[in-house]
Amino acid sequence: MSAPNKKGSYLAATRHPWPCLMFLLPLLLAYEGGLVAMGGPRPQALRTGADTWLHWGLELFGLHHLYWTPAFIVLVLLGWTWLRRGDRPGDLFGVCTAMAIESMILALGLCGISRGLGPFLDAFGIKLAYPAGPDAAVARVVTFVGAGIYEEMLFRLLLFTGLAWVLKLTEMPRLAAVGLAAAGSALLFSAAHHAGAYGEPFDAYTFLFRTVAGLYFTLVYQLRGFGVAVGAHAFYDVVVGVMVG
Helix, strand or coil: CEEEEECCCCCHCCHHHHHHHHHHHHHHHHHHHHHHHHHHHHHHHCHHHHHHHHEEEEEEEECCCCCCHHHHHHHHHHHHHHHHHHCCCCCHHHHHHHHHHHHHHHHHHHHHHHHHHHHHCCCCCCCCCCCCCCHHHHHHCCCCCHHHHHHHHHHHHHHHHHHHHHHHCCCHHHHHHHHHHHHHHHHHHHHHHHCCCCCCCCCCCHHHHHHHHHHHHHHHHHCCCCCHHHHHHHHHHHHHHHHHC
């Protein structure tokens, strides 16, 4: 399930952490800046669930300030970049531009899956239903961008990668370990949207579709890299939640 690793190729460049960091920085700044601009005295109230959970995890290590959550992502990618400094790709502008285009195409692909899955589930009496987001369109865009960043960080980069690594330690075949890790992280990704006091009421369609979406984003993450997975997730949420919803 690995993309070609030819140095200098676009397919390899998107999987390198340096272009991923450069691609994510504008999204991260837009999200964090949007929270400050719209959140008033309590910007944390607008933060996404994955962002909040990651912040809670960092608090266990004494990192209480809210800026530690975006700093954590930047530091992880910087550290990863340093480890792979020997094959850092060039032409960052061209690579990041292509990543944005590819992310939009992959987001539209997931839109197509959702439209195809809807009639199939309707036959079983399960209705398509998108959860309502905030009223203000700008606030919704900011929230969806944050979801793309932090949900991919939590459920793909950390959870999926961690589960796959642990399962491989048990000497499970690589394909089985990756498959189980993908299924487990996708199910947790879907279930997390219904967890806690602020979770959505359980709905069969949204739970099943989010599981499928989790598998889709895991495949994108594996084949195309973390940055493209974040971009596809964010673009999909914006298209469905603002332009269509």
